[in-house]
């Protein structure tokens with residue numbers, strides 16, 4: 001009988017011991033129960049406060065005040081960056097580690113989305129691993145799926161629900177009928193939203209994630225300035241309720257897709273915005289803080305991935321998956337293709353991409369003639385109405401109205417709504433939301 005080979009050991013330096021970092025330490029302590037090809041040993045850790053109670057015993061690890069120092073320590077083979085932020089200590093730590101030829105595992109979507117090309121070039125130059133599965137979709141193994149398992153697929157579109165906070169808010173607004181502010185406060189109380197929710201509700205967090213997916217799925221240079229971003233703060237509970245009556249759900253959809261060949265010669269378009277999705281669309285079924293990613297292309301068709309997109313356990317498990325990958329050896333280009341071969345994402349918004357069906361939600365002033373004025377403004381702008389619901393004003397003094405248009409240019413709906421604003425027939429700013437008509 002052959003002797004079992006001795007298992008390889010990787011020595012880790014963990015920078016950042018917050019939600020994810022502490023979750024990772026817990027998992028490492030239980031590694032004997034996992035299915036790792038080798039052994040992980042924590043050599044050193046770094047965070048801001050040495051004294052903070054993290055729910056895990058870190059006294060047995062060497063403490064380093066400066067994460068950059070940890071990144072270059074002789075007893076560290078792999079730097080796990082869990083500090084966060086696109087710049088500052090996180091970036092300095094990753095740069096120092098890659099320059100020293102060390103493997104880096106990070107959950108930092110902001111860093112990869114905003115400096116991905118720079119980091120990938122550095123990793124390739126120094127023949128170092130740079131892995132970031134946990135940066136997108138938490139426990140959903142989508143980065144590796146796109147980079148490796150699906151490299152035989154011509155991807156046409158990647159779309160998803162990539163921010164659990166926004167999805168929780170929109171799901172709860174539908175379930176309870178409560179206003180955005182009320183649901184956001186409840187999400188903060190339950191820990192689904194940060195005290196400062198800006199990155200989540202503005203769509204920026206989802207934009208970081210979809211740009212990373214776009215880069216890998218389409219071989220595109222991640223350029224954060226080219227992502228069109230809209231958040232959820234303007235959506236009213238009435239929009240969600242009335243969209244539901246049309247059998248659609250409102251979701252914050254992050255997507256990247258091949259643009260049709262126009263004068264720019266096609267390219268990849270990347271955007272985050274609320275959208276109405278049909279009740280039978282895979283994204284319509286994703287509720288609460290869950291995430292989902294739909295990958296479409298030839299010759300595979302459509303694949304749907306879903307699961308917890310954040311939290312200590314799911315995110316630490318994704319980091320663990322990357323650590324396990326390191327035992328396989330050879331470093332691959334972090335963005336799938338060598339960074340010099342990546343193509344630019346298209347800069348311009350092509351008019352043809354802003355054609356489609358649209359949802360308009362508004363509250364009409366409770367006086368005669370306003371409804372006719374709204375429909376006339378739409379007709380004059382060449383916008384034809386497919387479906388319409390008008391609710392009673394009750395004692396609120398304003399009647400909720402929801403309209404679904406037939407296909408038309410977005411610019412025509414905007415022109416009509418500009419006229420509506422001039423006529424002062426609504427008591428609020430109407431919401432204009434794209435409709436995803438495909439199921």
Ligand SMILES: NC(=O)c1ccc[n+]([C@@H]2O[C@H](COP(=O)([O-])OP(=O)(O)OC[C@H]3O[C@@H](n4cnc5c(N)ncnc54)[C@H](OP(=O)(O)O)[C@@H]3O)[C@@H](O)[C@H]2O)c1
Nearest residue numbers: 016017018019020047048049082083084089107108310311
């Ligand atoms: N939380 C999630 O569910 C989740 C999901 C996916 C991805 N991520 C990503 O994972 C990363 C970590 O997120 P997190 O939620 O764990 O963050 P967190 O709870 O805020 O933890 C951040 C950690 O970084 C440390 N830190 C901050 N500034 C530092 C500095 N200048 N020097 C040394 N250490 C410093 C903090 O130290 P102290 O503890 O001493 O303050 C803390 O331990 C981020 O990139 C985030 O986007 C998080």
